[in-house]
Amino acid sequence: MDFKIVDGGTITTPKGFKAQGVYAGIKRKRNDLGILYSTNPANAAGVYTLNVVQAAPLKLTKESILKSKQLQALVVNSGNANACTGVEGDKNARKMQELVATGLDIPNELVGVASTGVIGQQLPMDCVEKGIEMALADLSENGGPAFSESILTTDLIEKNIAVQVEIAGNTVSIAGSAKGSGMIHPNMATMLGFITTDAGIEHEVLQKLLATATDQTFNMITVDGDTSTNDMVVVMANGQSGVNIDESHPEWNKFVSAFTHVSEYLAKAIARDGEGATKLIEVTVTNGASFEEAAMIAKSVIGSSLVKSAIFGADANWGRIVAAAGYSGAQFNPDKIDVYLMGTLIFQNGMGVDFDEEAVQARMQEELIPIEINLHQGEAQARAWGCDLTYDYVRINASYRT
Amino acid sequence: MDFKIVDGGTITTPKGFKAQGVYAGIKRKRNDLGILYSTNPANAAGVYTLNVVQAAPLKLTKESILKSKQLQALVVNSGNANACTGVEGDKNARKMQELVATGLDIPNELVGVASTGVIGQQLPMDCVEKGIEMALADLSENGGPAFSESILTTDLIEKNIAVQVEIAGNTVSIAGSAKGSGMIHPNMATMLGFITTDAGIEHEVLQKLLATATDQTFNMITVDGDTSTNDMVVVMANGQSGVNIDESHPEWNKFVSAFTHVSEYLAKAIARDGEGATKLIEVTVTNGASFEEAAMIAKSVIGSSLVKSAIFGADANWGRIVAAAGYSGAQFNPDKIDVYLMGTLIFQNGMGVDFDEEAVQARMQEELIPIEINLHQGEAQARAWGCDLTYDYVRINASYRT
Known part of the structure; x- marks a missing residue:
C-alpha cells in the first residue's frame, strides 16, 4: 500500500476544504442539511444514475459541472429526494444552488446540489433556507463528521475516509463521504458519494479517473438491484497541495491506487450497511x-x-x-x-x-x-x-x- | 374467446396422449416420477434455459429434439435436478431415456428427459428404474393428474389446463402441465412446462409458435430473477385430431390464441405459486x-x-x-x-x-x-x-x- 489512511480523517482532511452539517427540520431528528466548500474553485467531475427518471438536483448538478467544469461548493439535504416533483422541484433545486452561491458570493454554477429521501414530495423550502444559512455561518475544517451525518437517511453508520499519498515529495490527501441504502422509509434514494482532494487535476482527467474508479467500486455494489433516481458521485480537486498530476506523471498509478481505495472503502461501507444486512x-x-x-x-x-x-x-x-x-x-x-x-x-x-x-x-x-x-x-x-x-x-x- | 376451457382438463385431454405419475422414492413422500406418452410419434419443439450451466437431461432433450424433430414420450423426475453431476449425470440421463424407449419399444431419441430438484447430487438410479417400470405399466388417459403431481417439487398447487378450439369443423385440444418455483429445499430447479396438442403441426412451425408464446408468457414471469439450470418448455403435437395447421391456415390466429392461453395460464399459475407468495x-x-x-x-x-x-x-x-x-x-x-x-x-x-x-x-x-x-x-x-x-x-x- 503506497498510501496511508488518516486516522479520523474526513472529507475536510484535504487542504482548503471546509464543511458543516446542521439540523434544518426536513426530517425528524437528525442532521439533514450539509454544505461542503473549497476555499478556491475546484476542478470537478461527476457520475450519475443511468435511471431515465432523474431527480431535479441531479439534473442541475450535471448541467452545472458540464458548464463550469468546476465546483466550489456542494449542498446536500437528506429526508427528501426532490425527485418526481415537476417544475416546482426544478425551481427548488435552483433556489438551493442560488442561496448557497449568494451566501458564498460565488457564481451559481459553482454550486452542486444533491438530495436524498422520500420521492414525490416538495422540499420544505423554509427549512432548507434556514438550514443553508446556519451551515454557511459555521463552515469549518472540523465540519466533516457533521456533514457526513447530515447526508444519511437511515443509514446506520457514517461513512468517512481520508488517505494521504506522497507525490514528488509532497503530501496529497484524498477523502470521501457517502450515503448508502439503509432506508427505513420506502421511496428513498440510494447512493451519494462525495470525494475531495487537494491534488490539482484537469477536469477531463478527473472525469476519466472518477468514471474508471466508479466502475470498479460504486458500480460493483448491489443491495437489492434497484437503481435510484438520485444516485451520484461527485469529486472536487482544488490543487491546494501544490501537486498537479495527470496520466503522464511518474507517480500517477500511486495516486490512482489511493483514489480507488477511497472509492472502494465507501462502496464496501455502503454494501455492508445495506437494509437489514448482517453480512x-x-x-x-x-x-x-x-x-x-x-x-x-x-x-x-x-x-x-x-x-x-x-x-x-x-x-x-x-x-x-x-x-x-x-x-x-x-x-x-x-x-x-x-x-x-x-x-x-x-x-x-x-x-x-x-x-x-x-x-x-x-x-x-x-x-x-x-x-x-x-x-x-x-x-x-x-x-x-x-x-x-x-x-x-x-x-x-x-x-x-x- | 374463441376457445373453451375443458373442465378438469389435463395434459392427456388431447387425443392419443397417456400419462402416469408414481412414487419412485427419489424424494420423501410425494409422487416423483412421471411419464407422458403419445400413441404415435408427435412433432416436437422445445425452449430451454439461457443459463450456461445446463443440466444433463436438458442437454439430452435438446439434442434429441434437434435430431428427431419428434418425441413420443417424456420422462420427468422431481426431487433431483441431475445438474452439475458430471459424466455420471450425463450417463444417468441417457439411461432414463433408454429405459423408457426400451419399455415402449421406440427409438431413444423419441424420448425427452427432464429433472427438477436438488442440484449436485447423483440420481438414485435404482429408484428411477423402478419408477419408470411402474409408470410405464400404468400409462393411461386418466393419468394427467398423477403426472402433474409427480413433476412438482414443493409447489403448493398442481398446474393443469386444457382448452378446445374448433378448427375447420373439428375439435382440436391443447393442454399443459407445469412445475413452478415453490421450493422449500434450496438448490431446486425452477420451471418445467409441457404442452400437448392433437393438432398436426410441422416441427419448424411448432418451434416458432412455442418460442413466440414463451416470450409472451413463460419468459414474462419472475419469482426472484434467478434462472435455473433446468428450465424448459416442451410441446408435442401428434395430429390425432385430424387437423393440420400452419401460418397459412385461415384459422391459425384462433389456434395461436388458444395455444397462448395455455402458456399464459401456466405461467401465471407459476408466478402465483412463487415461494412465499401471497399475491x-x-x-x-x-x-x-x-x-x-x-x-x-x-x-x-x-x-x-x-x-x-x-x-x-x-x-x-x-x-x-x-x-x-x-x-x-x-x-x-x-x-x-x-x-x-x-x-x-x-x-x-x-x-x-x-x-x-x-x-x-x-x-x-x-x-x-x-x-x-x-x-x-x-x-x-x-x-x-x-x-x-x-x-x-x-x-x-x-x-x-x-
Whole structure:
C-alpha cells in the first residue's frame, strides 16, 4: 500500500476544504442539511444514475459541472429526494444552488446540489433556507463528521475516509463521504458519494479517473438491484497541495491506487450497511476473458436473491452460486471453473467437491463472506460487494410509509 | 374467446396422449416420477434455459429434439435436478431415456428427459428404474393428474389446463402441465412446462409458435430473477385430431390464441405459486415503441425487490414503480407516462397524483395486483407476472438444506 489512511480523517482532511452539517427540520431528528466548500474553485467531475427518471438536483448538478467544469461548493439535504416533483422541484433545486452561491458570493454554477429521501414530495423550502444559512455561518475544517451525518437517511453508520499519498515529495490527501441504502422509509434514494482532494487535476482527467474508479467500486455494489433516481458521485480537486498530476506523471498509478481505495472503502461501507444486512459478501472473479465479463458474473452472483438468502442462512450452497454465474450473460464453461467459499474449494470440474460443509458453515457466521470464482479463461479480474437478504430487508421495505 | 376451457382438463385431454405419475422414492413422500406418452410419434419443439450451466437431461432433450424433430414420450423426475453431476449425470440421463424407449419399444431419441430438484447430487438410479417400470405399466388417459403431481417439487398447487378450439369443423385440444418455483429445499430447479396438442403441426412451425408464446408468457414471469439450470418448455403435437395447421391456415390466429392461453395460464399459475407468495402481480405496459422495450419495463417492475416488498406491505408506492421502470434500460420520458395501480391513476406528468391512498391500500389486500404503465409512445404492449416478496421467501431460502 503506497498510501496511508488518516486516522479520523474526513472529507475536510484535504487542504482548503471546509464543511458543516446542521439540523434544518426536513426530517425528524437528525442532521439533514450539509454544505461542503473549497476555499478556491475546484476542478470537478461527476457520475450519475443511468435511471431515465432523474431527480431535479441531479439534473442541475450535471448541467452545472458540464458548464463550469468546476465546483466550489456542494449542498446536500437528506429526508427528501426532490425527485418526481415537476417544475416546482426544478425551481427548488435552483433556489438551493442560488442561496448557497449568494451566501458564498460565488457564481451559481459553482454550486452542486444533491438530495436524498422520500420521492414525490416538495422540499420544505423554509427549512432548507434556514438550514443553508446556519451551515454557511459555521463552515469549518472540523465540519466533516457533521456533514457526513447530515447526508444519511437511515443509514446506520457514517461513512468517512481520508488517505494521504506522497507525490514528488509532497503530501496529497484524498477523502470521501457517502450515503448508502439503509432506508427505513420506502421511496428513498440510494447512493451519494462525495470525494475531495487537494491534488490539482484537469477536469477531463478527473472525469476519466472518477468514471474508471466508479466502475470498479460504486458500480460493483448491489443491495437489492434497484437503481435510484438520485444516485451520484461527485469529486472536487482544488490543487491546494501544490501537486498537479495527470496520466503522464511518474507517480500517477500511486495516486490512482489511493483514489480507488477511497472509492472502494465507501462502496464496501455502503454494501455492508445495506437494509437489514448482517453480512458483507465479496465476490471476486479471477482469470476472466475481460473485465466486463468478469464483472457481469460477479454482479450476477452478488445480486441473486437465492445466493443472498443462502448466505443469511449460512448455507454453503454452491449450486446457487454457479447457477447465478451461469445466467449472468457472460460466456464460460462451467466444467472449467473453480469456486471457493470462505477460501474453501467447493466446486470444480462441473461438480461439487467433497468439503467439510460443517466447518465452512461455521465460518459463515463471520461478517465478511468471500466468494471466489476462477474462470481459467484469461487474466481479467472483477470484484463486487453486496449483502445478505434478511427478514429485516422485507420488514423495512414492506412497512407502509408513515 | 374463441376457445373453451375443458373442465378438469389435463395434459392427456388431447387425443392419443397417456400419462402416469408414481412414487419412485427419489424424494420423501410425494409422487416423483412421471411419464407422458403419445400413441404415435408427435412433432416436437422445445425452449430451454439461457443459463450456461445446463443440466444433463436438458442437454439430452435438446439434442434429441434437434435430431428427431419428434418425441413420443417424456420422462420427468422431481426431487433431483441431475445438474452439475458430471459424466455420471450425463450417463444417468441417457439411461432414463433408454429405459423408457426400451419399455415402449421406440427409438431413444423419441424420448425427452427432464429433472427438477436438488442440484449436485447423483440420481438414485435404482429408484428411477423402478419408477419408470411402474409408470410405464400404468400409462393411461386418466393419468394427467398423477403426472402433474409427480413433476412438482414443493409447489403448493398442481398446474393443469386444457382448452378446445374448433378448427375447420373439428375439435382440436391443447393442454399443459407445469412445475413452478415453490421450493422449500434450496438448490431446486425452477420451471418445467409441457404442452400437448392433437393438432398436426410441422416441427419448424411448432418451434416458432412455442418460442413466440414463451416470450409472451413463460419468459414474462419472475419469482426472484434467478434462472435455473433446468428450465424448459416442451410441446408435442401428434395430429390425432385430424387437423393440420400452419401460418397459412385461415384459422391459425384462433389456434395461436388458444395455444397462448395455455402458456399464459401456466405461467401465471407459476408466478402465483412463487415461494412465499401471497399475491399475483400483473404489470401491463401499454402504448410502447416496441414489444421489446415494453417487455423490459414490465419485467423490471415485476423484478424489483422494492416493488415486491411494497406490495407485500400493501403500500401504494408509485415512486418505486416509476424508479424500476426508469432503470429497465428502455427509453421513455417519465413526464409523459401514466401509472395505474388497482385501476387507479397514481402518477402522471412526472409527479404523483392526488388519489385516495387509503382506498387503494384497502384494495391491495386482494390477491391480484394489477399495475398499468401507459407510455404514450406507440402501440406495443407487454405484460409480465410476478409475486410479492415476503418473510416466507427469506425463511424458505435461508433454511439450511436438511
